[in-house]
Amino acid sequence: MAVPPLRFAAIGLDHRHIYHQVGRLLDLGCTCTGFWTEGEPQPLGGFLERFPDLSRADDPARLLEDLDVDLIVTAAIPDERAGVAVRAMRNGKDVMTDKPGVTTPEQLAEVKRVQTETGRIWSVDFSERFEVRAMTRAAELVEAGAIGEVVHLTGFGPHRLNRPLRPPWFFDPARTGGILCDLASHQIDQFLYLTGAEDAEIAASTVANRANPDDLELEDYGEVLLRTERATGFFRVDWYTPDGLSTWGDGRLTVLGTEGFIEVRKYVDIAGASGTDHLFLVDKAGTRRVDCRDAPLPYYEALVRDVRERSETAMSQGHCFNVMELALRAQARARRLP
């Protein structure tokens, strides 16, 4: 091979997103030096089943200080991810973190400072874009002008609560960052990406707990309205997915343009076609489903290239920071309904 194989390690297996964070890197031929996690988090069993050959380190420092490790991936408890990232960057390693990546403005400031000082990559895996072929296609269509100028995005990010699988930290916004920081960061990423905006005004944001009165601190509903000079975006997220849905959430994105619109039904077409990645395009010429099966998912491969070549193709560092900045701002300013 022209370039040496990338080596990575996983620190913190507290969220199941770690499965694809590790799995996709292995699929690309990267080598996993090992993993470390505190205790026995719920995803650990599935991780060991999926990756029986990976060895567990008895101290995270063994991986964070390993000179052969290029990249640290983490799906630790959300409020611990920034700490992992900072240690990793200070040890000369790039970082790919499960969202939200940070849970407070102070954490974001420190991650920014250390990223700037070290020149390392800090990449949040916005999986509701990076793992969805229909989102790649939607972005291609918008870029090609298929719907004219983008005026508005509406996004739904419903999730299944899955109470029996959830550890105590899940119910504590101090640890997750709150529902807008955690879940709406996906949607904010999509808004900035598809409108090409660097920043936006938070016109309004709201959180509530309506279905889980015994979990006093939990936010089970959140929404944010973003506004730039050229576009607006309304996004709602929740933990209400009913058991009768065949998947974890009916994630949707509608992109309204001056000359047409795109609707993406990411994970399910309710009472409709089977499978995932349902993209509908309505324009001057007609109304049709657009096939997304051959749309690529370039994030992981681009990130590996970026690590090797010190490039910035998977996602710009500024975009990644701006998304989390907006998510934290939406969270901090949210009106909490009684």
Place this chain on the structure above:
Amino acid sequence: MAVPPLRFAAIGLDHRHIYHQVGRLLDLGCTCTGFWTEGEPQPLGGFLERFPDLSRADDPARLLEDLDVDLIVTAAIPDERAGVAVRAMRNGKDVMTDKPGVTTPEQLAEVKRVQTETGRIWSVDFSERFEVRAMTRAAELVEAGAIGEVVHLTGFGPHRLNRPLRPPWFFDPARTGGILCDLASHQIDQFLYLTGAEDAEIAASTVANRANPDDLELEDYGEVLLRTERATGFFRVDWYTPDGLSTWGDGRLTVLGTEGFIEVRKYVDIAGASGTDHLFLVDKAGTRRVDCRDAPLPYYEALVRDVRERSETAMSQGHCFNVMELALRAQARARRLP
């Protein structure tokens, strides 16, 4: 017949909604005394084709002062509807007006004052609910608790511009009341109706002109975010429906509850099933289409009964006023994007 037949007259044929306003009353056995309209508005030709037996009065006073007329229906130019309604009520007649019914707070105040003084009915025909069987069914499901408590509504009200059919007043917000007053009043009606709220806060509202730069005053996009203590509602309306859509607009309403959700695709199921009134219900038990063919459209029949029996069953007078109050407030406070 136990009750004498209701007699009505039509004043102002400036919007094609007059077709169903008149047609449905005739279908119910009501008698149309005649119509009056200024000049030759675009809908007149279609009106004469549909209702060749109706006679045109040469003076609106002939109809407004006719002692045998019980009800005045109007689809005059929006800023003239309040004047028609006030004259009608002062002459002892009830009123059914095309939305928005009023275009300024001053008009609303006068309509309220005269309605209170005269005890007449002032009813705005919110056709995006009253003419949609799937909306009747959605309301039945919500009322029956099918999705738990309502947390949020998202509504899309896109419309086709149809430029060749539009008179000059269409492009002047001073005459239409603006896009939120005109189109979003439908959505606000649905929000208050389905949440049971009497009032709401305007958390944010926005208007823009993005696709029609030569029509300087036109608003071709609008959105409003409503918030009560128990629910929120985001609604967007526009004049962007592309020619490739088989109907005038892909009107949608999604009602998110704590135990499930309902999606209504009112007029078209894009690249899906044929026909109108597509209602999807996702709850604990499953994901399914709900048949709406036998759902009634009770508004017109109830209004006729209300006129005869001085009851208030088609829509409460307070609700009707509150919807227009909110629509005017959303319009007045809207941020206009450049």
